[in-house]
Amino acid sequence: DAGVIQSPRHEVTEMGQEVTLRCKPISGHDYLFWYRQTMMRGLELLIYFNNNVPIDDSGMPEDRFSAKMPNASFSTLKIQPSEPRDSAVYFCASSLTQGDTEAFFGQGTRLTVV
Amino acid sequence: QKEVEQNSGPLSVPEGAIASLNCTYSDRGSQSFFWYRQYSGKSPELIMFIYSNGDKEDGRFTAQLNKASQYVSLLIRDSQPSDSATYLCAVKKVGGTSYGKLTFGQGTILTVHP
Numbered sequence: 001d002a003g004v005i006q007s008p009r010h011e012v013t014e015m016g017q018e019v020t021l022r023c024k025p026i027s028g029h030d031y032l033f034w035y036r037q038t039m040m041r042g043l044e045l046l047i048y049f050n051n052n053v054p055i056d057d058s059g060m061p062e063d064r065f066s067a068k069m070p071n072a073s074f075s076t077l078k079i080q081p082s083e084p085r086d087s088a089v090y091f092c093a094s095s096l097t098q099g100d101t102e103a104f105f106g107q108g109t110r111l112t113v114v
Numbered sequence: 115q116k117e118v119e120q121n122s123g124p125l126s127v128p129e130g131a132i133a134s135l136n137c138t139y140s141d142r143g144s145q146s147f148f149w150y151r152q153y154s155g156k157s158p159e160l161i162m163f164i165y166s167n168g169d170k171e172d173g174r175f176t177a178q179l180n181k182a183s184q185y186v187s188l189l190i191r192d193s194q195p196s197d198s199a200t201y202l203c204a205v206k207k208v209g210g211t212s213y214g215k216l217t218f219g220q221g222t223i224l225t226v227h228p
Contacts, residue, residue: 042220105157
């Protein structure tokens, strides 16, 4: 398996624009996580899905952020409108249900909002 | 109170010494615990997991769990410069309504100097 695949790897956009981040989890994994990492706040859980259903979105910072998982092999995180404070590295990760199984991370998307 | 707390460091140890990394968590519910390592500019990668009280050893790494004190630690013996990285503690809920939720601490920066 190619692992968790995220796109794009880098994104530079202007304030106010819509940004869409994409993630393909490892085949067969039933959990998918979206995280945001900054120096100040560390690795924050934004939202996670189980079997394509959002379970906990309490980490989504505000209504400008939305996430979808239309099928088991694809998820998106959308920011509309984007703001400079959204600049961060966004990671997608996937895992199996079992409690002792690890989450595998994608390479991340480095987002810069200018 | 944060769900998972770590001393952000930086922690500096000489080559060959033991590095001790600590983590506390707030939720007493059923959990599994993970230690990840993240090199600068890279994604987090699993070092080891633990879910029973006591010690678990894997090569130069030992994880320790004390559920009564809500405390997890990672010891790195014979530290090498290649161990220099950010170490992330993660807690996974394996019961209740947020089953599967994987929350990370802020991470501890470790530097091993020759």
